[in-house]
Amino acid sequence: MAKPLIATQHLTSCFGCHMSILDIDDRILKLAKMVDFDRSPINDIKEFTWPVDIGIIEGGVSNDEHVEILKDFRKNCKVLIGIGSCAVANSVPSMRNTVPLKECLEEAYLNGPTIVDGGIIPNDEDIPILLDKVYPLHEVVKIDYFLPGCPPSADTIWNALVALLTGKELEFPYELIKYD
Amino acid sequence: MSEDHALFIKKVAEKYGRDPTRLMDILLEVNARYGWFSEETIGHIGEAMDIPRVKIRDKISFYTFFSQKPVGKTVIRLSNSVVEKMKGAAEVARAFEDAVGVKFGETTPDGAITLTYAQCIGMSDQAPSALINHTPVGNLLPEDVGDIVEAIKNEEDISQLPQALIDVNLRRSGPVVFAPMDAGTAVRAALKMTPEQVIDEIKKSNLRGRGGAGFPTGKKWEACRNVKSDFRYIVCNADEGEPGTFKDRVIMSERANLVFEGMTIAGYAVGAEYGIVYLRGEYEYMLEDLKRILEERRKKGLLGKNILDKKDFNFAIRIQIGAGAYICGEESALIESLEGKRGAPRERPPFPVEKGYMNRPTAVNNVETLCAAARIMEQGADWFSTIGTEASAGTKLLSVSGDCSRPGVYEIEYGITVARFLKMVGAEHAIAAKIGGPSGRLVAPNDFDRTISFEDFSTGGSVIFFGPGRDLLTHMKQFTEFFVEESCGWCTPCRVGTTLMLKEFDKIIEGRATRTEIENIKKLGQTIKTMSRCGLGQTAPNPILTSMQNFPELYEAVIKPVDYIGTFDFAKAVSAGAEITGRKPHSDEEANL
Ligand SMILES: Cc1cc2nc3c(=O)[nH]c(=O)nc-3n(C[C@H](O)[C@H](O)[C@H](O)COP(=O)(O)O)c2cc1C
Numbered sequence A: 001m002a003k004p005l006i007a008t009q010h011l012t013s014c015f016g017c018h019m020s021i022l023d024i025d026d027r028i029l030k031l032a033k034m035v036d037f038d039r040s041p042i043n044d045i046k047e048f049t050w051p052v053d054i055g056i057i058e059g060g061v062s063n064d065e066h067v068e069i070l071k072d073f074r075k076n077c078k079v080l081i082g083i084g085s086c087a088v089a090n091s092v093p094s095m096r097n098t099v100p101l102k103e104c105l106e107e108a109y110l111n112g113p114t115i116v117d118g119g120i121i122p123n124d125e126d127i128p129i130l131l132d133k134v135y136p137l138h139e140v141v142k143i144d145y146f147l148p149g150c151p152p153s154a155d156t157i158w159n160a161l162v163a164l165l166t167g168k169e170l171e172f173p174y175e176l177i178k179y180d
Numbered sequence B: 001m002s003e004d005h006a007l008f009i010k011k012v013a014e015k016y017g018r019d020p021t022r023l024m025d026i027l028l029e030v031n032a033r034y035g036w037f038s039e040e041t042i043g044h045i046g047e048a049m050d051i052p053r054v055k056i057r058d059k060i061s062f063y064t065f066f067s068q069k070p071v072g073k074t075v076i077r078l079s080n081s082v083v084e085k086m087k088g089a090a091e092v093a094r095a096f097e098d099a100v101g102v103k104f105g106e107t108t109p110d111g112a113i114t115l116t117y118a119q120c121i122g123m124s125d126q127a128p129s130a131l132i133n134h135t136p137v138g139n140l141l142p143e144d145v146g147d148i149v150e151a152i153k154n155e156e157d158i159s160q161l162p163q164a165l166i167d168v169n170l171r172r173s174g175p176v177v178f179a180p181m182d183a184g185t186a187v188r189a190a191l192k193m194t195p196e197q198v199i200d201e202i203k204k205s206n207l208r209g210r211g212g213a214g215f216p217t218g219k220k221w222e223a224c225r226n227v228k229s230d231f232r233y234i235v236c237n238a239d240e241g242e243p244g245t246f247k248d249r250v251i252m253s254e255r256a257n258l259v260f261e262g263m264t265i266a267g268y269a270v271g272a273e274y275g276i277v278y279l280r281g282e283y284e285y286m287l288e289d290l291k292r293i294l295e296e297r298r299k300k301g302l303l304g305k306n307i308l309d310k311k312d313f314n315f316a317i318r319i320q321i322g323a324g325a326y327i328c329g330e331e332s333a334l335i336e337s338l339e340g341k342r343g344a345p346r347e348r349p350p351f352p353v354e355k356g357y358m359n360r361p362t363a364v365n366n367v368e369t370l371c372a373a374a375r376i377m378e379q380g381a382d383w384f385s386t387i388g389t390e391a392s393a394g395t396k397l398l399s400v401s402g403d404c405s406r407p408g409v410y411e412i413e414y415g416i417t418v419a420r421f422l423k424m425v426g427a428e429h430a431i432a433a434k435i436g437g438p439s440g441r442l443v444a445p446n447d448f449d450r451t452i453s454f455e456d457f458s459t460g461g462s463v464i465f466f467g468p469g470r471d472l473l474t475h476m477k478q479f480t481e482f483f484v485e486e487s488c489g490w491c492t493p494c495r496v497g498t499t500l501m502l503k504e505f506d507k508i509i510e511g512r513a514t515r516t517e518i519e520n521i522k523k524l525g526q527t528i529k530t531m532s533r534c535g536l537g538q539t540a541p542n543p544i545l546t547s548m549q550n551f552p553e554l555y556e557a558v559i560k561p562v563d564y565i566g567t568f569d570f571a572k573a574v575s576a577g578a579e580i581t582g583r584k585p586h587s588d589e590e591a592n593l
C-alpha cells in the first residue's frame, strides 16, 4: 500500500508553525517512513502532484491568492488541518482588522514616520490583492481539525499526526494544550 | 463656576468622611446634581477623595446610571428586555423618537431629554415600561407617549402621570411573605431564644435561599457566626436584576417591615450589629418610604441600641442604592460594589461568610429569604416545614410575565406543577415557559407536569411565558445578548465565549448553519459553564442550550443538511483592495469547488 501523502502551506504567518513541524527533530525520520510529502514549502513543490490525504495550513487568509490556494487545498486534501493561532483565530495578522485597508496602506506606505520623499503603495501584477480583513481558515473552507498554539509545539503536532495516521485515540497531556 | 463645582464635591466627600468605601454614594450625589461626569468632575472627586482619577473612571464606566458624556436633564430609559420587546417596546421606542425628535442613544440639542435603552427595570408585569429619571412608568402605549413628553417639556411632576401609578400586582398572597404582620412580633419571638437557638430553629425549618442558589440559610448563618471576628455584617440582597423578576419590588413596597425584621433577626443570630440593604438603582423611587419605615422602627426600639431592651443587642440598617449592573446581584460582586468599587465578582473561596464586606464575615441573603426567616420566628419551624414539599419547605414568590392574562407576583407553595400554575396565571396556551429567567431553562409543554421546587425546576422567581406564534429562537438570542452585555469581563470564557456563541447562533437563526454549528455551540456552552468564575457565566449558555435540549425540532427545521456553509464573501472581501490597486482580483470562481 502506498504511503499516505501530506501537503503543507503557509498563508499570512511567521512560518513559526512550519518551524515547529521541523522541531519534531529526529522523529522526522519516522515521519518520512510513514508518509510522503507532496506540495509543501519544505520541499518547494508548488503545485499538487496528486490529491493528498492530509493538508496542513498555517496562517490566516489575507489576499486573493490565499483564497485560491486554500480552496485548492480543500479540493485536493481528504483531511484539512489548520495549525497555529493565525489559522485558527487570526492572531497577530488580524491586528489590522480594526483599521480600514486603505488607511492601513496609507499609514504604512505614505504617511508613516519612516517614509521619506512621499512613498507609494506597492502595486504590481505579481503582488496579490489584499482582502479587507484577515480571515481565519474555517470561514472560507471547511476545516476538519484545529491545532491551536503560537506555535503548537512539536509534540502537539507529532501526537496529532501520529493519531491521525495510525487511527489511535488522540492524547494531549495537559501541558500541551495549556496556553497561558 | 468651577470653584462652586469643586466646593460642592468637596462637601459631598466630607459628608461621607472622604471614605473611599462610600464612593458609590458620593458618585450618586454628584450624579444627581450634574447628571454626568466630565473629566473636570472626575478630577475634583479624585482630589477631594485623594484617590487616582483612573479608579473613579473605572467605577463610573462600570455602572449604566453613570455617564461620561453629557446627558439631558431628563433621561428616559426604556426597558428593552425580552418581555418588553414582546409587549411592544419597539413601537413605544419609535413613538418616543418621534415625540422627542432624537434617536435612542441621543440627547436633544437643547440638553433637555436623553433617550436610552435599559435592561429589565423590574416592571415586566407592566411592560412596556421605562424610567423617567427615577420615576418608573408602565403599561406604555405609543399613543400616550406624546403626552408624557409634553409633561416632561413643561417640567410637570412626572410621578403624577397616570402611567406612573405602579400596580403592586400582587395576585396571590401565601402564608409566609404576604400574610398580615405586625412590626416587632418576629424580633420579639427571636429575642426569647439564644442566638444559637435561632440558628437551630432556622436549620430545623429547612429554609433555603430564595435568591437563586438555594443555600440552606441556617447553615449560612451558623458559618458566619462561627468565624472569629471583631465585626460581622448582614447584607440584604435587593438588587434583583434577572430579567422578568420583580417580586422583590413588591416585597419592598408591601412588606419592608418584614424584611427589616428578618435582617434584625439575622443580626441577632450571627452576632452582627450592622445591616445593609443593597437596593437596585431602578428602585430608588422607594427610598424615602423605606427610610421612613426604618425611622419608625428606630422609634419603636426595633432598631438601634439594646433592641427591645435586650442588653447589648444593637443593630442598625442602612440602605445602599446601586447604579445599574445586573452582576451586582451576585453576592461577592455586591460586596465589592458596597465597598465602593466596580462590581466584579470575587474569587471564592473565601466565601462572604468568611471574608465578606470589609473582609469581615458577612451573611448575604435575598429579600424573600429574610422575610421567611422572620416568619419562622413568629410561627415556628414546624409550621414552616409543613408548607411546600419535603425538600423545599415554604412558599416561593414567582414573578410572572410574558404571554399570560394575569401577570404579577404569586406566592405559591413549593411543589406546584407548571400545568397548575399556568391555569392560575392564565397562560393555558403557552408553548414554552422560561423558568428562572434568562439564566434558567426553557421548558417545553411535555414537561409541564413537573414541579416548581428545589428538587425539580428551581428558580429565583422569574417565570416568562411564551404563547403560540412566538419565535423562541429569536428570544433565546435576546436572552444571550443580555449576558453578553452584563458580563463583567473578568473571565475569557464568559466575556468572549458568550459573544462567540451568539455569532454561531446567528448562523442558525439566519439558516446558514449545519450540524457543525450545533455541535460547536454545545461544546462552547460547556466550556463557558465550567470555566467561568461566577454564576453569570455558569448560566449564560442556558437559554440556547436548554432550548436545544427541549426544542430540538426548532433547530432541525432550520439547519441545512450539508457538510459546510462558509461565511466568507469573496467579492465583498476583495473589493477594497481591488479599488485601491485598480486591478482585477483572481476570480473566486476559478478556485470554487
Ligand atoms: C449573576 C448573578 C445575579 C444574582 N442576582 C441576585 C439578585 O438579584 N438577588 C439575589 O438575592 N441573589 C442574586 N444572586 C444570588 C446571590 O449571589 C446569592 O446567592 C444570594 O443573594 C444569597 O441569598 P439567599 O441565600 O438568601 O438566596 C445572583 C447571582 C448571580 C450569579
Ligand code: SF4
Residues within 6 Å of the ligand: B327, B344, B345, B486, B487, B488, B489, B490, B491, B492, B494, B495, B532, B533, B534, B535, B536, B537, B538
Ligand atoms: S463569569 Fe462572567 S460575570 Fe462572572 S466573573 Fe466571570 S466574566 Fe465576570
